[in-house]
Amino acid sequence: MLIRNAEIVDLPSGRVRSADLRLAHGRIRQIGSLVPQPGEILIDAGGGALLPGLHDHHIHLMSFAASLDSVRCGPPEVASADALSSVLCSAATRTGWLRGIGYHESVAGDIDSRWLDARIADHPVRIQHRSGRLWILNSAALAALRDTDSAPVLPGDGRIYDQDLLLGELFGRTLPPMTPASRRLASYGVTAVTDMTPSNDEQAFTRFTDLHSSGHLLQSVHLAGSMDLPYPSNRHGVVTGATKIHLHDSSLPVFEDLCELIRASHANDRPVAVHCVTEVALVFALAALRETGLHQRDRIEHASVTPPSLVDQLYESGLLVVTQTNFVAERGDEYLEDLPKQEHPWLYRAGTFLARGVRLAGGTDAPFGEADPWIAMHAAVTRTTRTGAVLGAAERLTPEQAMALFAGSCEVPEIPLRLEEGAVADLCLLSEPWGRARRLLSSDLVSATLRRGELIFDRTGASLRDP
Numbered sequence: 332m333l334i335r336n337a338e339i340v341d342l343p344s345g346r347v348r349s350a351d352l353r354l355a356h357g358r359i360r361q362i363g364s365l366v367p368q369p370g371e372i373l374i375d376a377g378g379g380a381l382l383p384g385l386h387d388h389h390i391h392l393m394s395f396a397a398s399l400d401s402v403r404c405g406p407p408e409v410a411s412a413d414a415l416s417s418v419l420c421s422a423a424t425r426t427g428w429l430r431g432i433g434y435h436e437s438v439a440g441d442i443d444s445r446w447l448d449a450r451i452a453d454h455p456v457r458i459q460h461r462s463g464r465l466w467i468l469n470s471a472a473l474a475a476l477r478d479t480d481s482a483p484v485l486p487g488d489g490r491i492y493d494q495d496l497l498l499g500e501l502f503g504r505t506l507p508p509m510t511p512a513s514r515r516l517a518s519y520g521v522t523a524v525t526d527m528t529p530s531n532d533e534q535a536f537t538r539f540t541d542l543h544s545s546g547h548l549l550q551s552v553h554l555a556g557s558m559d560l561p562y563p564s565n566r567h568g569v570v571t572g573a574t575k576i577h578l579h580d581s582s583l584p585v586f587e588d589l590c591e592l593i594r595a596s597h598a599n600d601r602p603v604a605v606h607c608v609t610e611v612a613l614v615f616a617l618a619a620l621r622e623t624g625l626h627q628r629d630r631i632e633h634a635s636v637t638p639p640s641l642v643d644q645l646y647e648s649g650l651l652v653v654t655q656t657n658f659v660a661e662r663g664d665e666y667l668e669d670l671p672k673q674e675h676p677w678l679y680r681a682g683t684f685l686a687r688g689v690r691l692a693g694g695t696d697a698p699f700g701e702a703d704p705w706i707a708m709h710a711a712v713t714r715t716t717r718t719g720a721v722l723g724a725a726e727r728l729t730p731e732q733a734m735a736l737f738a739g740s741c742e743v744p745e746i747p748l749r750l751e752e753g754a755v756a757d758l759c760l761l762s763e764p765w766g767r768a769r770r771l772l773s774s775d776l777v778s779a780t781l782r783r784g785e786l787i788f789d790r791t792g793a794s795l796r797d798p
């Protein structure tokens with residue numbers, strides 16, 4: 332395959348050069364001024380920017396696939412109790428379970444089964460809080476679950492916390508179709524993802540390798556997960572990685588137990604990825620990792636709230652932070668309203684991390700955030716919320732820095748890949764040159780996505796065989 336007249340972008344410098352690229356056996360074979368060979372597939376890039384294929388360094392693929400089949404129950408689409416009632420009632424005409432996602436208290440407070448029953452009584456409904464930790468069920472749903480053999484004691488108010496595995500079994504684990512989700516990611520230029528679901532185990536590994544080998548999953552997958560995930564493993568484009576550790580303020584583990592878990596992972600030469608969305612969790616994680624010592628690929632997920640003293644500690648630790656700047660756009664208005672003013676400059680930092688030398692990469696946390704990485708990049712540059720307010724002006728990145736958050740490999744997420752001869756041909760082609768694209772930072776710009784030299788998304792309409 333020959334890509335003609337592309338503008339190769341170097342990150343994070345932003346330097347560009349125009350060239351043709353020949354791809355063969357999944358790699359970039361040649362770069363220069365090239366003449367098409369007979370029978371070669373041609374893509375005319377028309378001077379558009381060519382970037383490394385994007386890597387979403389923090390996503391939950393199965394939940395994302397399921398979300399495409401679910402009713403949105405939270406902001407911005409649904410912002411009031413009336414709006415929620417109306418989307419639920421119109422969705423309840425379908426048969427079977429109604430699955431809602433993205434709920435937040437700002438819509439209708441701490442709703443429970445009684446609240447749901449008053450809207451939908453004859454139809455099982457389950458709604459997920461946008462934190463991913465809470466499911467709210469109506470009475471019909473609770474009754475359906477109580478009918479199953481392995482039914483546990485379920486809370487009468489229908490609010491079930493941190494029971495994803497159990498609920499998955501009770502709901503019958505019908506797997507959502509992956510193809511639409513994977514195609515959607517390809518249309519954003521995404522060629523690889525890191526799945527950060529803490530419950531990923533041997534079964535999940537098999538599921539992902541099956542999806543990959545059957546062609547339902549177009550992206551390379553790096554899989555973090557539980558200690559039961561086989562490690563190291565590499566099969567059909569699925570590679571296993573870090574042990575995912577969730578820390579929640581309300582139920583922090585015993586410090587020594589956490590250290591033991593980290594040591595057990597490290598003993599297998601396996602890094603840990605610690606979920607820290609509060610200052611307390613981050614302090615706790617940093618203390619544990621100081622105690623155990625670091626694996627060079629250990630990472631902190633989110634680092635949502637980082638006061639100045641912890642920025643220094645993160646730098647000194649050498650840890651990688653995987654941030655979600657899309658939350659600035661998607662949730663920024665609520666943060667500005669709900670969180671103490673003092674914390675506003677500490678939220679989803681990026682500029683300060685890079686200036687201080689903290690290793691940094693980006694992920695969307697889809698489906699809890701929007702899966703389009705360009706939203707995260709745009710927000711990293713503008714730091715604007717949906718209503719146009721600014722959150723953390725000091726954290727602004729250049730478009731090149733923002734792009735670089737998604738241009739690294741799974742193994743070294745903070746260093747953008749380079750498009751050079753011999754490199755793997757995971758590519759994202761834009762319809763505009765970088766000089767224009769950097770001002771827009773929108774997924775509408777993506778005109779073709781290639782993984783291992785194969786088109787997984789194409790709207791160039793220009794790929795033809797040279798006669």
Ligand SMILES: [Zn+2]
Pocket residue numbers: 389390391527696
């Ligand atoms: Zn997550």
